[in-house]
Amino acid sequence: MKILIIGAAGMVGSKLAQRLTTDGSLQGKAINSLTLADVVPAQAPTGFGGKLAIKTLDLTSPDAAESLIRERPDVIFHLAAIVSGEAELDFEKGYRINLDSTRDLFEAIRKANQADGYRPRLVFASSIAVVGAPLPFPIPDDFHTTPLTSYGTQKAICELLLSDYSRKGYFDGLGIRLPTICIRPGTPNKAASGFFSNILREPLVGKEAVLPVDESVRHWHASPRSAVGFLIHGAGIDLEKVGARRNLSMPGLSATVGEQIEALRRVAGDKAVKLIRREPDEMIMRICAGWAPGFEAKRARELGFTAETSFDEIIRIHIEDELGGRI
Amino acid sequence: MKILIIGAAGMVGSKLAQRLTTDGSLQGKAINSLTLADVVPAQAPTGFGGKLAIKTLDLTSPDAAESLIRERPDVIFHLAAIVSGEAELDFEKGYRINLDSTRDLFEAIRKANQADGYRPRLVFASSIAVVGAPLPFPIPDDFHTTPLTSYGTQKAICELLLSDYSRKGYFDGLGIRLPTICIRPGTPNKAASGFFSNILREPLVGKEAVLPVDESVRHWHASPRSAVGFLIHGAGIDLEKVGARRNLSMPGLSATVGEQIEALRRVAGDKAVKLIRREPDEMIMRICAGWAPGFEAKRARELGFTAETSFDEIIRIHIEDELGGRI
Structure with missing residues (x-):
């Protein structure tokens, strides 16, 4: 092959x-x-x-x-x-x-x-x-x-x-x-969607991250x-x-930013959540408003494609695959 | 301009x-x-x-x-x-x-x-x-x-x-x-969709036309x-x-072949309808099965686009525009 x-x-x-x-x-x-x-x-x-x-x-x-x-x-x-x-x-x-x-x-x-x-x-x-x-x-x-x-x-x-x-x-x-792939490994980048990963990845290693949108923003991960x-x-x-x-x-997980943050709290505690700094950015908010909140993905699921069902799971996968299994 | x-x-x-x-x-x-x-x-x-x-x-x-x-x-x-x-x-x-x-x-x-x-x-x-x-x-x-x-x-x-x-x-x-544009003027062509026009245009001038599909076939005209x-x-x-x-x-008229034929009967009489010869063609039937039966066309209608609402009207337009108003 x-x-x-x-x-x-x-x-x-x-x-x-x-x-x-x-x-x-x-x-x-x-x-x-x-x-x-x-x-x-x-x-x-x-x-x-x-x-x-x-x-x-x-x-x-x-x-x-x-x-x-x-x-x-x-x-x-x-x-x-x-x-x-x-x-x-x-x-x-x-x-x-x-x-x-x-x-x-x-x-x-x-x-x-x-x-x-x-x-x-x-x-x-x-x-x-x-x-x-x-x-x-x-x-x-x-x-x-x-x-x-x-x-x-x-x-x-x-x-x-x-x-x-x-x-x-x-x-x-x-x-x-x-x-949208979350949690993207690496360092914060300038992509408008970067914050979805940044607000989890950075606090997991004790670093600050910026949240430019409201917690109600829903997206597909x-x-x-x-x-x-x-x-x-x-x-x-x-x-x-x-x-x-x-x-x-493809299947995925539809979640709000608020749900992402609560998952972070469950996995890494209040200390991690406190590292998220709210800095509303009008431009990013406007771009976000046009993004997909989530798909039915019925055909893909029936064809055997699977994805995560909670953000806790997405965070744990990041810890396993990128942080050697420990925070 | x-x-x-x-x-x-x-x-x-x-x-x-x-x-x-x-x-x-x-x-x-x-x-x-x-x-x-x-x-x-x-x-x-x-x-x-x-x-x-x-x-x-x-x-x-x-x-x-x-x-x-x-x-x-x-x-x-x-x-x-x-x-x-x-x-x-x-x-x-x-x-x-x-x-x-x-x-x-x-x-x-x-x-x-x-x-x-x-x-x-x-x-x-x-x-x-x-x-x-x-x-x-x-x-x-x-x-x-x-x-x-x-x-x-x-x-x-x-x-x-x-x-x-x-x-x-x-x-x-x-x-x-x-x-699909109906009634197409001109002579019968070999397009798989040609019969939709042929079965009306030809009988209107006293000529035979071939119908290769069942009367239940529904299409968008x-x-x-x-x-x-x-x-x-x-x-x-x-x-x-x-x-x-x-x-x-665009808006259009969703009609079955049977409805086309009944409109022809109303406009041009039984004599015209008798000129339609049924010659089932498996290949054309198979192709037809994949065609659009009709669209909602809600946006286009709201934006002021209009089309015919009956096949009688489509036939009359053909008579006006192509046959000098008389059959």
Whole structure:
């Protein structure tokens, strides 16, 4: 089994590479080749016994897609994208990377399919940004995609392409609409959504964190471990059961900021909660108001995708996976 | 007021050109320039008093889009596309014409917008093919787009691009999801949907027509006159009222084939109905089963778009517009 991860240097990509390495197999088949591609060198996972290749390349260069599939990987995880804020600031770059390089990949596979029958499983990381306010709660599986960002538009277009190329039999695609990943490891960043992670991650290690919105803000979350689990499950799922509608809103946890804080209190005590400093930010509040409060994710649940059911669990996963199990 | 119609040689395009000529104005402003563009020469409308240009060009050529907007038309009607069957047979051509040449047009406008502030109204002909079975009846406005053809995929992608370019202020776009146009003038064609028109148009002039499906088949119709009306109304509508969701399912008439036939009987008598020959066609029946039975079209109705409310009316419009008012 040969696996290719595109966007392997990112947070989810590197965790996916490590999980595949630890599992040693996918769909019951031993993984003997793992290629990690990104614009910057991906980190090698610990303990991979097969053939490991780390490819550094510009996905927008003319022959990038063709070179990536030259060895005919059986499963491709396509996670590469520039983030929402950057795609909004640089319209051309957003379309070039998030749309055109995905289409280049799909086209390269289609041409290989026509040349030699190549037909890989392709798991694509989409996003809840494909929907846009006003939104019902919970958002049903058949709700329309009316994104309010260029990033969301690019993801929604890639979803449509993925379905069409799959319908034509050029590859076996599955689009995975990831919830907001919480708790993101690392340091506080400037993403408007960063506070959802910051207010938990920082107090857990005795540091202050800023909360820019009201505690009533409701959003849709899953842990990094769940995100990796979605991708792995998607790579093995029976596509006959999925049918023609290949883009699935993943399960997740719908919670308010207040509920996040109460979970932190239960897990780490009042001392941790006191480290959250309230600094209302009008701009972030306005952006937040357009975000998804939560999805029904009925189809994905029926297809066996699972996520956390409480923020206590999300916090405990962070403690296990990032803090060595102790706070 | 300068107007550009792209795809002006088609049935709807030529009727639109004639209607604009007859009206003489759009949004209360006199039309002093009308450009009709297509891959084949469009027919000149009768009686246009202003500057008329008929442009024959390949929309996929590198400078086509730029040349089309060189004179900065105030309103652009973009109707050009290859049809569903052809896009399904020729994957590359479908994407090149239905997606890439639309994106080229949007890009040319964006660059003009950045150069000199150009910001036209752009009315785009989308299609009910953006949805795909299984479908509820009626289909609500917020139903997801999961097309089952490459044509529908290409239209759905153009809808997403149109919303994003409009949101960024590059142009003022509106996507119009046209119902199946009935009664299509002309001669019977091989389109799978052709029979909806054939079984009315042919008997009205004493000719036989073939019905390949059961009378219980339900579909979504509007007359050519309504289609032109949608485009004209869309060109003048207050986009503040439309908001961010720029693609609208048009109103139409949901009717079964049996209801079509009863309307024909009321308008043209048993003699006409007897000219319909039943020749069940398994393939057409299978294709039909995936088509939209009808839309709620609540938003479009509230925004003032109107269509026929009976098939008697659709037949009478055909008699008025195509048969000189008499059968």
